[in-house]
Amino acid sequence: MSYTKRFSGRKFDELRPFEAKVGVVKRADGSAMFKIGSTIAIASVYGPRELYPQFLQDPKKGVLRCNYNMVAFSGSGDRVKPGPSRRSKEIGLVTEKALLPFIDLSDFGGAVVDVFIELIQTDAGTRCAGINAAALALAHAGIPMKDLVSAVAVGKIEDKLVVDLDYEEDSHEIGVDIPLAMSTRTGEISLLQMDGIISVEEVKNCVENARKACEKIKEVQVKALKEFYGLEAKK
Amino acid sequence: MNILKKHLYNTFDKGFREDGRKFDETREIFIEYGISSRSAEGSARVKIGETEVVAGVKFGIGSPFPDKPGEGSIVVNAELLPLASPDYDSGPPSIDSIEISRVVDRAIRESKCINMKSLCVKSGESVWLIFIDIYPINNSGNIFDAAALASLAALKDAKFPSLKDGVVDYKSRTKKGIGIVDYPISCTVRKIGSHLFVDPNVNEDLYSDARLTASFTSKNMLCSLQKGGNVSVTSDELFTMLELAKKTAQNYRKVFGK
Numbered sequence: 050m051s052y053t054k055r056f057s058g059r060k061f062d063e064l065r066p067f068e069a070k071v072g073v074v075k076r077a078d079g080s081a082m083f084k085i086g087s088t089i090a091i092a093s094v095y096g097p098r099e100l101y102p103q104f105l106q107d108p109k110k111g112v113l114r115c116n117y118n119m120v121a122f123s124g125s126g127d128r129v130k131p132g133p134s135r136r137s138k139e140i141g142l143v144t145e146k147a148l149l150p151f152i153d154l155s156d157f158g159g160a161v162v163d164v165f166i167e168l169i170q171t172d173a174g175t176r177c178a179g180i181n182a183a184a185l186a187l188a189h190a191g192i193p194m195k196d197l198v199s200a201v202a203v204g205k206i207e208d209k210l211v212v213d214l215d216y217e218e219d220s221h222e223i224g225v226d227i228p229l230a231m232s233t234r235t236g237e238i239s240l241l242q243m244d245g246i247i248s249v250e251e252v253k254n255c256v257e258n259a260r261k262a263c264e265k266i267k268e269v270q271v272k273a274l275k276e277f278y279g280l281e282a283k284k
Numbered sequence: 285m286n287i288l289k290k291h292l293y294n295t296f297d298k299g300f301r302e303d304g305r306k307f308d309e310t311r312e313i314f315i316e317y318g319i320s321s322r323s324a325e326g327s328a329r330v331k332i333g334e335t336e337v338v339a340g341v342k343f344g345i346g347s348p349f350p351d352k353p354g355e356g357s358i359v360v361n362a363e364l365l366p367l368a369s370p371d372y373d374s375g376p377p378s379i380d381s382i383e384i385s386r387v388v389d390r391a392i393r394e395s396k397c398i399n400m401k402s403l404c405v406k407s408g409e410s411v412w413l414i415f416i417d418i419y420p421i422n423n424s425g426n427i428f429d430a431a432a433l434a435s436l437a438a439l440k441d442a443k444f445p446s447l448k449d450g451v452v453d454y455k456s457r458t459k460k461g462i463g464i465v466d467y468p469i470s471c472t473v474r475k476i477g478s479h480l481f482v483d484p485n486v487n488e489d490l491y492s493d494a495r496l497t498a499s500f501t502s503k504n505m506l507c508s509l510q511k512g513g514n515v516s517v518t519s520d521e522l523f524t525m526l527e528l529a530k531k532t533a534q535n536y537r538k539v540f541g542k
Contacts, residue, residue: 074422075334076369076486087322091421093367116374121361121417122324122340126454128415131363132376165367165374167419169338170320 052207056217064201064213064262069181069269071189071277079190081273083182086215087172092182094190097160111157115145117179119168125216140176141166147180147200147230147240153193162192173219173226174202180230180240185270189277197270199263200230200240203255205247210254212262227252229259233267236260289491296479303485308528310483311335313539315433317441325457326442330434332483334424339434341442344413345405345452356403356411360389362418362431369423387470387510388418388432391499392439395468395507402463410450414442414462425485428497432470433540439464468507469537470499471529475517480525482532496522498529502537 055061065086074080077093084090100106117140121131144166154162164186166179177200184198202214205225211218219226225245231238238256247255285293295302305311311333319338320327326341348355362385364372372378392398403412416438418431439462446456474484474492484492493515499508506526511517517525 074336074367075424076422077367089320091367095366095370098370116366118365120320120338120340120363120419121415122320122327122342125323127452128342128344128417131361131417163366165365167365167367167421170323172322 052209057215061209062212062258064265065215067269069185069273071185071273079186081182081185081189083178085174085178087170088174088178089169090166090175090178090182091169092164092166092179092186094162094164094186096162097157100159100161106159108158111154111160111162113145113149113154113162115141115164117141117144117166119171123168123171143240143242144176144180144183148183148198150237150239151195151198151232152187173214173216177202177228181266181270185273188274196232196234197267198230198239199233199266199270201259201262201266202226202228203259205251210251210258212258227255231263233264288487292487292491293477296476302487307479307481310532310535315437317437325445326438328434328437328441330430330437332426332430334422335426335430336421337418337427337430337434338421339416339418339438341438342415343445343452344415345410346413347409348411353408354404355400356413357400358392358398358414358416360385360416365419368420384428384431387428387497388435390508391432391468391470395501397464397466397468398462425489426472426483428472429470433536436467466502467540468499468501469533469540470497471533471536472497473525473529480521480528482528496525498526500530500533504530
């Protein structure tokens with residue numbers, strides 16, 4: 050079998066239209082929205098603020114906590130039952146690990162930086178959209194960072210390597226889904242998950258595809274930050 | 285007394301509010317429909333000033349209550365996301381979120397704006413359930429009114445999915461709406477000291493003494509009431525609050541439309 054044309058009509062390495070906006074939640078210390086195709090993620094950052102209960106504190110550096118949640122009406126099928134699930138907890142965890150290598154919390158001993166990610170509408174690629182929004186929100190909150198973090202899902206449908214899977218591709222029977230987050234400046238990868246069957250050689254190509262896609266995403270992320278601070282207008 | 289509360293009292297005594305508004309003046313209201321149109325059958329975003337609330341409607345099929353075999357029902361749920369405010373915590377539903385969902389639910393239910401009999405698929409066996417989920421995105425005060433408006437807007441936006449052999453096919457949506465003729469508009473009036481005002485901002489929410497949420501039909505009939513806060517109100521105050529709520533609800537209705 051051959052996957053000759055994508056369901057959405059996109060080219061195999063083409064991302065869905067995406068956009069980013071900084072400062073969408075006024076009460077938060079930092080916030081951002083990232084939209085890719087129909088997937089919409091909002092992230093807000095609170096902190097550094099004191100962490101309780103006290104035994105969770107690390108006197109040497111701040112603690113990062115990420116919370117991922119899909120709102121009840123964001124699924125395309127039945128209503129999503131509100132509250133944490135095993136899935137949302139795992140995604141919160143991997144999001145935390147995706148962001149942590151690129152932020153520096155050593156000045157914030159005893160404190161916590163809370164990141165809350167809400168999915169308003171979903172069409173696959175939610176954890177990546179969440180990470181993209183969260184990275185922007187952290188930058189907006191003024192947390193010291195080595196680089197922005199950009200994320201995208203790459204993979205394989207039947208015999209073709211694809212970039213930015215939508216729900217139809219994600220739920221394809223003969224498909225591989227690889228969400229990946231990286232700093233495009235250093236090339237370091239901080240999120241990597243996969244399900245499906247694929248060769249090592251193909252994974253290498255997928256990572257290369259992801260790097261190219263992340264560069265495009267980072268451009269938009271940087272532009273969103275500049276727009277928020279009015280830097281784009283001065284040019 | 286907390287210094288911020290004292291400041292609020294002082295400015296109120298001088299006859300103006302923190303942000304320069306008059307006591308009966310609301311912030312600008314903005315309503316956007318279909319913000320999650322791919323996944324939710326109905327959705328809307330309401331902004332009152334900087335306050336932002338999104339609400340969505342999902343349809344489901346369930347069995348009716350034994351005492352009302354021919355009627356569907358609505359389920360209203362509000363979640364105060366820690367994303368929206370430094371004062372909200374994660375965890376099981378807080379008492380505040382329960383109160384918001386109950387107040388919004390009561391206005392919709394008691395106004396009888398939804399014909400529950402029209403939600404019947406097969407009497408005694410299966411009926412439509414309408415789930416309304418409310419999420420504040422940014423709490424800059426007056427979440428009650430924003431939540432109520434967002435829920436109504438999501439209901440207005442909603443279209444039934446199609447039904448195949450008793451199973452909902454979410455992929456194909458019909459053109460049939462819920463068919464609400466008379467939307468119940470809710471308005472919250474707050475009290476600080478002896479002053480009554482509408483559309484509170486964050487600090488006014490936090491430090492006000494009493495609260496009254498009233499909902500009105502288009503003919504200005506009351507359909508639900510909820511008094512909140514730790515302080516009582518006199519009957520004279522109550523009547524002034526109701527008048528103020530009625531007037532503000534009429535303004536909300538102008539923005540909301542039919």
